[in-house]
Amino acid sequence: MRPDDDISLVERVQQELRAARWLDTAEVRAVARRRSRLRAAAVAVGVAVLSIPLMAVVALPSRQATTPAEGGAITRAEIPFEALLQPEDLPMEVDAPTVNAGLAEPIVINPELARCLEAKGMSPDWDTSRYSRSQFMTRPDEVRGEDGMALKDDLSIVLIQDVYRITPEMERTLFAGIDRRVEHCLAWESIEIGSINDDMTEWADFHAMQSWAVVDRQFAGDESVLIRHTVGETRRGDANGEVLAAPMPPNVIAVVRVGDLVTVVGVESGTSESELRRLATIAAGRLCVAANPAC
Amino acid sequence: MADVEGFDEFYRGSRQRLLGYVYVLTGDLTEAQDAVQEAFIRAWQRWSTVGGYDDPEAWVRVVAARIAVSRWRSLRSRARAYLRHGAVDNVPEPTTDTVEVVAALRRLPEEQRVAIALYYLVGMPVADVARETGAPVGTVKARLARGRAALAGLLAVSDLEEVTGAA
Numbered sequence: 001m002r003p004d005d006d007i008s009l010v011e012r013v014q015q016e017l018r019a020a021r022w023l024d025t026a027e028v029r030a031v032a033r034r035r036s037r038l039r040a041a042a043v044a045v046g047v048a049v050l051s052i053p054l055m056a057v058v059a060l061p062s063r064q065a066t067t068p069a070e071g072g073a074i075t076r077a078e079i080p081f082e083a084l085l086q087p088e089d090l091p092m093e094v095d096a097p098t099v100n101a102g103l104a105e106p107i108v109i110n111p112e113l114a115r116c117l118e119a120k121g122m123s124p125d126w127d128t129s130r131y132s133r134s135q136f137m138t139r140p141d142e143v144r145g146e147d148g149m150a151l152k153d154d155l156s157i158v159l160i161q162d163v164y165r166i167t168p169e170m171e172r173t174l175f176a177g178i179d180r181r182v183e184h185c186l187a188w189e190s191i192e193i194g195s196i197n198d199d200m201t202e203w204a205d206f207h208a209m210q211s212w213a214v215v216d217r218q219f220a221g222d223e224s225v226l227i228r229h230t231v232g233e234t235r236r237g238d239a240n241g242e243v244l245a246a247p248m249p250p251n252v253i254a255v256v257r258v259g260d261l262v263t264v265v266g267v268e269s270g271t272s273e274s275e276l277r278r279l280a281t282i283a284a285g286r287l288c289v290a291a292n293p294a295c
Numbered sequence: 296m297a298d299v300e301g302f303d304e305f306y307r308g309s310r311q312r313l314l315g316y317v318y319v320l321t322g323d324l325t326e327a328q329d330a331v332q333e334a335f336i337r338a339w340q341r342w343s344t345v346g347g348y349d350d351p352e353a354w355v356r357v358v359a360a361r362i363a364v365s366r367w368r369s370l371r372s373r374a375r376a377y378l379r380h381g382a383v384d385n386v387p388e389p390t391t392d393t394v395e396v397v398a399a400l401r402r403l404p405e406e407q408r409v410a411i412a413l414y415y416l417v418g419m420p421v422a423d424v425a426r427e428t429g430a431p432v433g434t435v436k437a438r439l440a441r442g443r444a445a446l447a448g449l450l451a452v453s454d455l456e457e458v459t460g461a462a
Contacts, residue, residue: 025303
């Protein structure tokens, strides 16, 4: 049995949930049907107009083994906090970082890129790291962004960083795999349902053209790429295609390798590419304390 | 012929439970509802497969959680903010309870939030939480205890018991 105090917590949450309104079951099925038709049409257009090679479906690298290659002596396994970006590296005040550690975690470059690949019939099949450490940093509550788009109770994340320790084999293949994944998602129309308003009385399919591109490379560490993710106007998925939101500021992601450590650094939407390059360069320097071979 | 009745019953019977789970994960009710609704649409698209699983709710739970927590800042949040720009007065103010609960949940490390959500909102036994999260039973108990202790402090709830006998 749950103790009484926990019931209180559950009741408080349940109280909030009473405000939820749901699509009718028939509407859920109708949206799913419409999606399936759209997807089938999009695939047909892709084959006829863009001539996407069928072999692309199997072009991604297979998941790598997580054990070191033969003869690859691993001298440092743990990823210490010192190997991560520090609050003082950022140009704004942030709260203390929230940090997690992991074992055999997938090296996820960008979750939206995974959605794109899946929608195009490919598995993202992210490479698997040996060890990882992740962190995110947020603005202090009282210093929220003033971009006009932030929800007033939104968690204002300014930095997400993952650091992965990889195998020697992966050191040779990881960046080529990133290039191949990005090439498949130069243009993708995403569709997802959401409520138009906060009282959840009106629902719509949100359509947006998304694209990814490698816009810079070899600017930090042993290997590096800068990926730009752009999202065009968000439109309602009906005949009128009403614009629901303006294009987002581009989102940039840096991937840097130093020896057997790889870091993926994401910053809040709208951060300049030069600022991310600066952070990525600092991140590369900090990886040195834990990389094999040492630098 | 697709199993319409089976899906409808599943949808009506599990959606609130799944919403509670994702809400605890994200601390944002609207985002949570979007994610759960989206997950059910994807479930119906694959219902011939998902409906045959021993536990289709587990599939929807994983999909909804992935949708909800993997977003940097979702298209839908941005669209809603865009639409109400200049009409902020129409947005209902959150209740004091909401502010407390959301703030408390957001301060928990992710693994504690997941454990709390599965145990208290989905109603899973500790052993099932352990299986779902790939963690030993003892670790899940520790996460629940730490999560409850943190929530107790943040929500000003006192006199908590340990979860060690919860399995």
